[in-house]
Amino acid sequence: xxxxxxxxxxxxxxxxxxxxxxxxxxxxxxxxxxxxxxxxxxxxxxxxxxxxxxxxxxxxxxxxxxxxxxxxxxxxxxxxxxxxxxxxxxxxxxxxxxxxxxxxxxxxxxxxxxxxxxxxxxxxxxxxxxxxxxxxxxxxxxxxxxxxxxxxxxxxxxxxxxxxxxxxxxxxxxxxxxxxxxxxxxxxxxxxxxxxxxxxxxxxxxxxxxxxxxxxxxxxxxxxxxxxxxxxxxxxxxxxxxxxxxxxxxxxxxxxxxxxxxxxxxxxxxxxxxxxxxxxxxxxxxxxxxxxxxxxxxxxxxxxxxxxxxxxxxxxxxxxxxxxxxxxxxxxxxxxxxxxxxxxxxxxxxxxxxxxxxxxxxxxxxxxxx
Amino acid sequence: xxxxxxxxxxxxxxxxxxxxxxxxxxxxxxxxxxxxxxxxxxxxxxxxxxxxxxxxxxxxxxxxxxxxxxxxxxxxxxxxxxxxxxxxxxxxxxxxxxxxxxxxxxxxxxxxxxxxxxxxxxxxxxxxxxxxxxxxxxxxxxxxxxxxxxxxxxxxxxxxxxxxxxxxxxxxxxxxxxxxxxxxxxxxxxxxxxxxxxxxxxxxxxxxxxxxxxxxxxxxxxxxxxxxxxxxxxxxxxxxxxxxxxxxxxxxxxxxxxxxxxxxxxxxxxxxxxxxxxxxxxxxxxxxxxxxxxxxxxxxxxxxxxxxxxxxxxxxxxxxxxxxxxxxxxxxxxxxxxxxxxxxxxxxxxxxxxxxxxxxxxxxxxxxxx
Numbered sequence: 001x002x003x004x005x006x007x008x009x010x011x012x013x014x015x016x017x018x019x020x021x022x023x024x025x026x027x028x029x030x031x032x033x034x035x036x037x038x039x040x041x042x043x044x045x046x047x048x049x050x051x052x053x054x055x056x057x058x059x060x061x062x063x064x065x066x067x068x069x070x071x072x073x074x075x076x077x078x079x080x081x082x083x084x085x086x087x088x089x090x091x092x093x094x095x096x097x098x099x100x101x102x103x104x105x106x107x108x109x110x111x112x113x114x115x116x117x118x119x120x121x122x123x124x125x126x127x128x129x130x131x132x133x134x135x136x137x138x139x140x141x142x143x144x145x146x147x148x149x150x151x152x153x154x155x156x157x158x159x160x161x162x163x164x165x166x167x168x169x170x171x172x173x174x175x176x177x178x179x180x181x182x183x184x185x186x187x188x189x190x191x192x193x194x195x196x197x198x199x200x201x202x203x204x205x206x207x208x209x210x211x212x213x214x215x216x217x218x219x220x221x222x223x224x225x226x227x228x229x230x231x232x233x234x235x236x237x238x239x240x241x242x243x244x245x246x247x248x249x250x251x252x253x254x255x256x257x258x259x260x261x262x263x264x265x266x267x268x269x270x271x272x273x274x275x276x277x278x279x280x281x282x283x284x285x286x287x288x289x290x291x292x293x294x295x296x297x298x299x300x301x302x303x304x305x306x307x308x309x310x311x312x313x314x315x316x317x318x319x320x321x322x323x324x325x326x327x328x329x330x331x332x333x334x335x336x337x338x339x340x341x342x343x344x345x346x347x348x349x350x351x352x353x354x355x356x357x358x359x360x361x362x363x364x365x366x367x368x369x370x
Numbered sequence: 371x372x373x374x375x376x377x378x379x380x381x382x383x384x385x386x387x388x389x390x391x392x393x394x395x396x397x398x399x400x401x402x403x404x405x406x407x408x409x410x411x412x413x414x415x416x417x418x419x420x421x422x423x424x425x426x427x428x429x430x431x432x433x434x435x436x437x438x439x440x441x442x443x444x445x446x447x448x449x450x451x452x453x454x455x456x457x458x459x460x461x462x463x464x465x466x467x468x469x470x471x472x473x474x475x476x477x478x479x480x481x482x483x484x485x486x487x488x489x490x491x492x493x494x495x496x497x498x499x500x501x502x503x504x505x506x507x508x509x510x511x512x513x514x515x516x517x518x519x520x521x522x523x524x525x526x527x528x529x530x531x532x533x534x535x536x537x538x539x540x541x542x543x544x545x546x547x548x549x550x551x552x553x554x555x556x557x558x559x560x561x562x563x564x565x566x567x568x569x570x571x572x573x574x575x576x577x578x579x580x581x582x583x584x585x586x587x588x589x590x591x592x593x594x595x596x597x598x599x600x601x602x603x604x605x606x607x608x609x610x611x612x613x614x615x616x617x618x619x620x621x622x623x624x625x626x627x628x629x630x631x632x633x634x635x636x637x638x639x640x641x642x643x644x645x646x647x648x649x650x651x652x653x654x655x656x657x658x659x660x661x662x663x664x665x666x667x668x669x670x671x672x673x674x675x676x677x678x679x680x681x682x683x684x685x686x687x688x689x690x691x692x693x694x695x696x697x698x699x700x701x702x703x704x705x706x707x708x709x710x711x712x713x714x715x716x717x718x719x720x721x722x723x724x725x726x727x728x729x730x731x732x733x734x735x736x737x738x739x740x
Contacts, residue, residue: 040689043695043697045697046700073685077667085681295443295446297447311455315439316447316454320409320411326699326700327411330414
């Protein structure tokens with residue numbers, strides 16, 4: 001099998017676990033956070049920098065790469081790894097989340113989704129078969145099944161229709177997939193409804209994917225509701241397969257997600273916040289753009305050991321951001337990814353030592369109340 | 371003396387020479403090209419990257435740093451080197467070129483120049499004394515005298531007035547300068563007029579600066595005229611002091627300048643072109659943004675050994691540029707600076723081997739005619 005998973009350590013108190021995710025481009029320790037390289041680049045960073053801050057598995061986007069530069073060029077270039085010069089593993093999403101996010105620009109049928117490009121308005125069609133074809137051309141290590149992600153809030157009926165379609169599409173994805181060197185993950189939907197989550201998990205797991213994602217969370221619902229749905233849903237996923245919580249990347253949610261047995265995460269939040277001039281610190285977020293930092297010669301986070309915090313002051317970084325200098329968003333991006341990836345390392349260490357609950361309590365106390 | 375210079379090798383055929391420029395932050399081999407870090411950052415790059423591509427002496431701008439973030443903050447931060455995390459030598463310009471470039475936004479008197487900020491329109495005043503005060507606060511290794519750069523074309527009378535004022539201001543700069551750990555360079559003006567260049571050189575050299583810049587060239591005049599004026603002016607500069615040709619950085623002009631006895635250059639061209647999607651190759655410029663490169667899997671310059679050319683294709687870099695990804699302009703910037711700094715290295719090697727004229731002929735043939 002192209003992608004396999006080994007659980008190496010289970011926390012006795014709670015569901016957190018350590019694992020090894022084996023892929024054609026290397027083995028990755030879990031729980032893992034995947035930096036997002038939407039357009040075949042983790043925004044502002046070279047692949048070497050992503051590696052240096054601790055990135056081991058990255059995510060890239062089928063929808064974006066299909067539109068620009070097109071999967072055929074990527075295939076000609078030797079696949080996504082060579083095209084973007086990243087030799088570690090890559091997971092590609094299916095494009096489902098993106099095309100369903102287009103709102104009035106898309107039309108759903110049983111066959112698939114017709115949508116208009118956000119770049120030039122041209123019309124396109126994605127189906128489960130097409131999503132697999134594109135991901136096979138990209139040559140990622142892990143492809144995601146094409147799913148329908150219901151919005152929050154949404155009615156019970158809509159959530160059920162979306163999950164039923166997701167199940168039928170999941171079968172079509174597996175039938176269309178023909179790349180031995182690529183694992184395929186299924187996605188559990190079902191909105192905020194317990195019985196629908198259970199139904200979706202049962203149907204998707206019965207298809208025997210290489211791993212399972214929980215989709216349709218972190219789409220606007222309160223964090224407590226997300227945690228509660230994780231508590232409910234995770235037990236329906238098999239112990240021996242990786243569990244991936246899609247679109248989650250704020251430090252507090254990573255900690256709470258790992259505690260609930262999640263192995264993989266991705267999110268644009270750390271890199272997007274960075275480009276807006278906001279950084280993570282152990283005592284919560286800091287808006288480094290703010291005037292209050294104009295003469296502050298401290299590092300972004302005095303408790304952080306990253307390249308940025310060892311070499312630059314808040315005053316300098318704020319100067320760069322105010323002056324529109326690219327180095328400013330580079331430094332905030334490096335810091336935020338370093339922060340999140342260091343956090344994942346500490347979480348793995350806490351599980352190894354059997355102290356996950358204590359770690360969570362200490363981290364959250366400081367992060368939320370400074 | 372804070373800054374001194376040793377000529378280590380003289381080309382027999384022509385004026386090219388090798389030298390060592392000694393500064394408080396280290397010794398630099400000349401001829402040298404200085405990457406420009408206008409706002410306390412070489413655009414898009416970290417200091418480590420500037421070093422890795424071969425940058426050893428960088429230039430930063432008094433006008434810009436005075437307006438934002440202000441020289442007092444830089445002083446509080448421990449000077450420009452610490453503020454921007456660059457431990458090599460720094461040369462600061464005087465702000466003269468910038469304020470004279472503001473056109474209708476400035477008013478010149480014997481005392482100095484009143485001008486309006488390009489950022490917020492606020493009114494400011496620069497004098498020789500003020501330019502020195504700011505550069506002392508910044509703590510650069512080399513400060514430039516505050517000069518008046520006449521535009522091209524301009525009348526003989528205007529050029530003479532500007533050079534006379536530049537001479538009087540040069541004296542005031544030296545009188546106002548009180549930082550032992552900083553060398554001061556004078557600037558020769560005189561437009562395109564031989565007798566004015568001779569007069570300016572005589573007056574400025576009589577003041578005994580640590581080095582001499584040739585200003586007022588590369589401001590729109592034909593390249594052949596610039597070369598002719600260099601041939602005429604350089605002999606009026608002392609052999610034992612460094613000669614700095616301001617604002618010159620296209621590969622052909624660097625080669626021709628070195629041949630004519632220039633030791634130092636600076637220019638935004640390599641980095642600015644890069645951000646516009648144009649790169650240098652041994653066979654001339656390449657507009658990598660062009661559609662013709664969309665499926666080209668060759669490196670930017672197949673003859674280049676830089677990080678970018680070893681790892682990325684034209685197609686990938688064009689994709690990044692078209693998609694608005696910061697990594698695109700980072701890669702073109704790294705390539706262009708690598709190209710220019712590798713060229714300087716080859717020029718030093720050619721002088722060492724006594725083959726400067728041959729190097730020029732070969733380089734120019736290929737660069738101009740592909």
